[in-house]
Amino acid sequence: MANAMEIYQLLPKTNCKKCGKSTCMAFATALLSGELRLDDCPEILEDKYKQNYEKLSELVAPIENASETGMIIHEGKCTGCGNCVVACPVNVAEDPKGTGIGLAPKNDRVILKVVNGVVQKGNIHNCRRFGENKILCNACIETCPTKAIEFV
Amino acid sequence: MDFGKFLETPEYDIKIITYRDIFQSEALENSLFGDEYKDLSAIIKLDSKDMEKMGIKSGNIVYLKNKYGDVVVKAVESDSENPHRGYAYMPNSPWSNSLVSDETGNTGVPNYKLIDASISDAKGEDIADIEKLEVVNV
């Protein structure tokens, strides 16, 4: 995974603030966390940065494909075991008679569910890692046998 | 097949522990005869120190042999965090079964889990397709 420095090196480094951040470094961090997207930087879209833009696009692609909460699911690694689904505290709270006791989800409020043998993001806005009272929840990461879930 | 030529390359003793892999099981459900099942089955995972000693690199084709049979598979470096020198891992498959003993000590249960064999570099020999394995061609 790319780090902020790597991204910063490829940015215009003009600290123009057009993206709403005070420095390009701050923009790099915002890119990493998924808060802003590469196209939010008007300068990098200019022709002279074409090469850098392409490189950056590659770097941030996995992040931009991640949900806005930064969760990435490596589908190729996921076995569909459902450990994360059942361990997720939000799933348990929202669906105590379904995923909470290891069964199929009984409603759409769950964050994680298994579809066609791999885990899928559902109501991701409920994830405890985000929002005002966010906490560093690890339940879906530490229960996974194949490290198929990652947050960026 | 003439395996005589492998005698020239050094042989090492190895104990093989077999295991199951869900991705391999999935490939089997899709197609027993497909490349994916072969690629996920005809492999042996070795400790990196053992590989150094044997002069075998990840991706090399190796020849495994014992009293009960022989088979050609691909060597890969083990992803295990703990070293396991002297032991190698192979997923259960007709390739690993080529080496399983027919002796059961009057129990009717062969020892599938732990196989003694010798390993040597097969110098680019081809891994047999499932239908070319000796078991179906005797």
Add this chain to the structure above:
Amino acid sequence: MEDEDKYNVCTACSILCDDIEIETENNSITGVYTACRKGVSRIQTCNEPMPCTLDGKDTDVDTAISETANILKKSENPLIFGLGNSTEGAQKKAIELAKQLNANLDDTSSFCQGPVVEAILNGEINYTCTLDDVRNNADVIVYWGADPANSHPRHLSKYTYFPRGKYRQKGYDEDRTAIAIDVRESSTAEICGNNSYLIPPQKDEELIDALIDALSGKVPKVSFEMNKKRILELANILKKAKYGVIFAGLGLVYSLDNFEPIKRLMDKLNEVSNFYFNPMIGHYNMRGFNQNLFNETGYINRVKFKDSEVKHGYEYSVVELLKNKSVDSALIIGSDPMCSLPGSIARNLNKIPIITIDPCETLTSRKSRINIPSALSGVECGGSAIRMDGVRVNFEPMIETSKISDEEILRRVMEEL
């Protein structure tokens, strides 16, 4: 329950998950919900469906069935093998057929979990419980020589470690401890973290005895490198368990010569705490076969029918029968012995006429005189099966098919005889 009807059963392993939803379009399955990767690959059926053939040429099912009857009729000592992937209905038919033919009858339990299932059905070991009991009660879960993350993917999430249960409301991190004992760092061991115990191959019995010593207040000793503290620590977790369960995988079964050490351990554990024991059975209805044959003969596998007599012993195991070349034909149902037996034994199958009944082509079918395609149970035909813990599960087909079931094929073979 109101929406129970919408659920299907997955037959890809013996957990028989009964909460699977599917979507179909024009009688083909387009979406599968809640099943694991392994289950989905089974439900979506194979790429190489079995053709109906006789001596390598296409034929119709009627001809294949009457030729099957011909071969079996002429055979002096036939073998019927497989049935772990068949419904109970088919299993019962196969037992009848074996009786009628004076045949040998065996299944894959013969070279995997057989000894454990036998001990359970014989009542030699009566510390068993259901998976639902585990979900509701278990606080200590031990996987010994088992790697469910690869073999039974939903075992931990549906029943043992992760789900909330009646008396386990607080979640896995507070309420339950999962332990892995194995010869390699499996994916399951990784989930167990610090509670993963690595031992050298074939040392399971030694560890059992060391644990028994530790549980009896003696100093545990093992010949291999394993910290005494670690053994005491493990013994301590087992001792404190309010409701412990040991799930025995093939790793444990293969490393023991007999069942005695497990009995010793279970007896000791139940002296000092409360422990149950369950086998990790692979094929979805292997336990069903064992149970049905047991009901009929008092044996779970490895039988030979001789007029009204039933013989039983290792010499009637598929391995010994083929090794000694004592059978002169083989009827294989839903199994691929060419793949699953040691090559040194399976090669002898090449010397006798084989009939294979299976939904998909197998290595064995490619060497068979006759191949009869059957409906894939759980997907194309319904029936019942016995889950790994002994609970009967009924299931309906997910889609329609023109193929006939194993049970129907066997019925028609018997009719022809």
